[in-house]
Amino acid sequence: MRRLLAGLRDDGRPLTYAEHLALHGPLPTPKDVLAALAGAGLRGRGGAGFPVVRKLEVARRAGGKGPVVVNATESEPASLKDQVLATRVPHLVLDGAQVAARAVRAKEVVVATHTGSPAGPALRHALAERRDDVRVRLLEVPARYVSGEASALARAAAGGPPLPVLHDEPLAVRGPAGRPTVVLNAESVAGLALHLRHGKAWYDDLGTPDEPGTVLVTLRRTGVPPGVQEVPLGTPLGALLPQPQGIQAVLVGGWFGRWLPADVALAAPLSHAGMRAAGGVLGAGVVMVLGQDECGLRATAEVARHLAGESAGQCGPCVNGLPALAHALEDVVAGRGHRALVDRYRGLVRGRGLCGLPDGTADLVGSALEVFADDLVAHAHGGCLRPAGQALAVPRPGVAA
Amino acid sequence: MSGGASGRRLRVDWAACDGHGLCALWAPDLLARDEWGFPVVTVGEVPTAALPQARDAVRACPALALALVPVRSREGTNRTKG
Numbered sequence: 001m002r003r004l005l006a007g008l009r010d011d012g013r014p015l016t017y018a019e020h021l022a023l024h025g026p027l028p029t030p031k032d033v034l035a036a037l038a039g040a041g042l043r044g045r046g047g048a049g050f051p052v053v054r055k056l057e058v059a060r061r062a063g064g065k066g067p068v069v070v071n072a073t074e075s076e077p078a079s080l081k082d083q084v085l086a087t088r089v090p091h092l093v094l095d096g097a098q099v100a101a102r103a104v105r106a107k108e109v110v111v112a113t114h115t116g117s118p119a120g121p122a123l124r125h126a127l128a129e130r131r132d133d134v135r136v137r138l139l140e141v142p143a144r145y146v147s148g149e150a151s152a153l154a155r156a157a158a159g160g161p162p163l164p165v166l167h168d169e170p171l172a173v174r175g176p177a178g179r180p181t182v183v184l185n186a187e188s189v190a191g192l193a194l195h196l197r198h199g200k201a202w203y204d205d206l207g208t209p210d211e212p213g214t215v216l217v218t219l220r221r222t223g224v225p226p227g228v229q230e231v232p233l234g235t236p237l238g239a240l241l242p243q244p245q246g247i248q249a250v251l252v253g254g255w256f257g258r259w260l261p262a263d264v265a266l267a268a269p270l271s272h273a274g275m276r277a278a279g280g281v282l283g284a285g286v287v288m289v290l291g292q293d294e295c296g297l298r299a300t301a302e303v304a305r306h307l308a309g310e311s312a313g314q315c316g317p318c319v320n321g322l323p324a325l326a327h328a329l330e331d332v333v334a335g336r337g338h339r340a341l342v343d344r345y346r347g348l349v350r351g352r353g354l355c356g357l358p359d360g361t362a363d364l365v366g367s368a369l370e371v372f373a374d375d376l377v378a379h380a381h382g383g384c385l386r387p388a389g390q391a392l393a394v395p396r397p398g399v400a401a
Numbered sequence: 402m403s404g405g406a407s408g409r410r411l412r413v414d415w416a417a418c419d420g421h422g423l424c425a426l427w428a429p430d431l432l433a434r435d436e437w438g439f440p441v442v443t444v445g446e447v448p449t450a451a452l453p454q455a456r457d458a459v460r461a462c463p464a465l466a467l468a469l470v471p472v473r474s475r476e477g478t479n480r481t482k483g
Contacts, residue, residue: 166414168474315415316439348435354415 001206003214004190005230008088014122017129020091027095028196033102034060040195041204041212045081046071046150046185047256047283047356049211049272052192056103059172059180064104066179068134069157070097070111072119072186073141075148076284077306078254081216082186084228086119089190090126094136096189099196101134104182109136110157111186114143146312149355150183157181163312164355185284187216207233211271215282218254221289231270237287238266249290249371253283255303256360258367259296279367295386297375300368301329307361317352321345322361329365335382339369404450410472411442411455417466424467428458446472 002008007015007023015023030036034056043049059066070093074082085093097109109132113120120140127136141147141162149164150171156162158177165176175181184192191213195203204212211233219240220226229240237252238244250265251257258280260268268278275282290296308322325345331337346366349358369376378385411424411431420438430451433441447455447469459467 163416166416168470316418316420316437317415317435320437320439321435348441352413352415352439352441 001214001232002230003194003206004085004092004187004216005089005228012088014088014090014126017091017126020089020095024092024095024194024197027098027193029102030196033099033196034104036196037099037103037192039200040192041210042188042191042195043211043272044185045187045191045215045284047076047253049282052184052188053103055172055182055184056100058170059104059182062173062180064180065107066104066175066177066181067108067110067157068097068101068104068106069153069181069183070100070109070186070189071148071150071153071183072117072123073112073114073148073153074117074119074186074284075114075145076254076256076286077145078218078220078251078286078288079284080218080226081228081285083117083119084216085186085190086113086117087122090123091130092190092193093186094123094126094130094132095193096186096191097136098132098134099192100182100184100189103192104180106134106182109134110139110153111136112139112141112148112153112156114147115140116143144312145307145310145357146355151176152355153183154181163314164353166354208269208271208273210273215270215285217270217285217287219287219289222291222294233271234269234274236266237268237270240270240287241266241289246292247289248292248294249296251288251290251364252286253281254286254288255307255364256356257281257283257286258363259290259300259371260367261371293387295333295375295384296368296372297329297333297379298384300365300372301326301333304329304361304365307357307364310357312355315353315358317349318358321349321352322358325349325361325365332376333379335379339376339380342369404448407447407449407452407455408472409447409452409455409469410445411447411458412468412470412474413440413442414466414468417464418462419464419466421463423461423463424458427461428454431455432458440467 040053042052072082101109147162152162152164155176171181207213247262260280272282304326308326311318328341346362350362425432425434431444
C-alpha cells in the first residue's frame, strides 16, 4: 500500500538517488508531459484539494513559462508529512517538481521550505546528487503560517516579501511577476511523479473514484510520538486507531481544521468528500486525538492564542480580531467569559483577511463550541469535566516524528 | 433597496487598509466600521441606486484599499495553501 513512502528506511536516512531509481525506475520523458497526465484525478495535498492537473492546464493555457513553486514549508503546524517526504524520499519530490515544470514549460522550479526545517538541507543534499532539465532553486521563508500561503510563496519566489497578497486572478493564470505561477504542495508533486511513471489505471487503483490515490496522514495522540502514515483515500479514520478506547474527540485537518466527536470521526472516510460529509475537513491530512481526560476547550484556546500570534500584521481585522477571539475563549475557559463574545469575534474575523488564518481560526473555535458543548456548561460554572484539565500537547512546528 | 442589482461588490484589500474609516462616512448604506475602525462590508451586491455612494467611498480611501469589482470576481481571501 505504500507508494509515496515506499522504500522508507528504518534508520531514518534519505534514499539516495541510486536507491530511488532502483525502487521507482527512471522518470519517463514524454514529449508532452501534460498530455501524459491527462485525466489524472490527483487532488492537491496542501489542504484545499484542487485538482492538480487542472491547475497545470490552466497555467499552460495562460502561456506557462512562469515558475513552478513547490511548497514544502508545511505551514499547517500539526503536520509532518512534507518534512517526511523531503527528508526521507526527497527525490520523489524533486522528480515531481520536474514533472510539473515540464508540464507547464516552466523556466524555473522554486522549492520553498521553512527556515530551520530539516527539509531544506535534505533537499539541498538530494539536488547535488542529480541533474535536472529545469533549474531548481531552494528558497527559505520564515517559519510561520503565512509564509506557506500560496500567494505569499509566489511572491517570495518572485523576489518579494513572503506575505499573502490580494490577487484578482488565480496565481496559475497570473502570478506576482505577471507570469502564470504554479504553487503545488510537496506531496502533490510527489504524486505527479508516481502518476507519470505508472499511469492512470495504476494510480486510480487505490482511493475513491473521485479522489484517487493515497494520502499522507499525520497522526498525533498524547503520550505517543507523532507519526506519518500513508493510506488510500476513503479509508475510514478509525482504521488508523486500532485502539479507539478513551477517545473523546478528534481534530481533523489540523489547526485549520475542525473537531469531530469520536464516533463521527472514527467512521468518517479520509477524503475531502468524506470529511466534509461528516462536518470536518481533510485539510493537509492531520488527525489529532483528544483523550477522555483532556479538555478540548482548553486545547482550542491554546491553539487560538498561538494562531493569533501568527498574524503577519497586514490585515487589521486579523491583527485585532484574532487576539480578541483568543482572549474571549480564554475567558470562557476560565469561567468568566461569554460565549456570545466568542461568536461575535468569530464573525468579525471571517472573510476579512488575505489568507486563511482568520477563517481557519474562526472555524476551529466554532467546532470546539459545538463538540464540547457539555464542557462549555461546566466551564461556565467555573469547573472542568476533564480530570487532566490540561490539553493535548500543542505541537511545535517542525518537531519531527 | 430598489433599482436593481449592479452586479458589483465592494472589496477591501486588507493589506492596504489602515482603517481610516472615510469609506464608511461616504457609503453608510454599504459599509460599517468594526470596533477597531476597520470597514465591514454590510451589503453583498451593491444596489444600482447605491453605486454613486460606492464610487464615492472608493475615491475617498486614502490607502487605495477599496475597489468596486464584479460580484463574480475572486474573493479577497486566498484559501489555498498550494
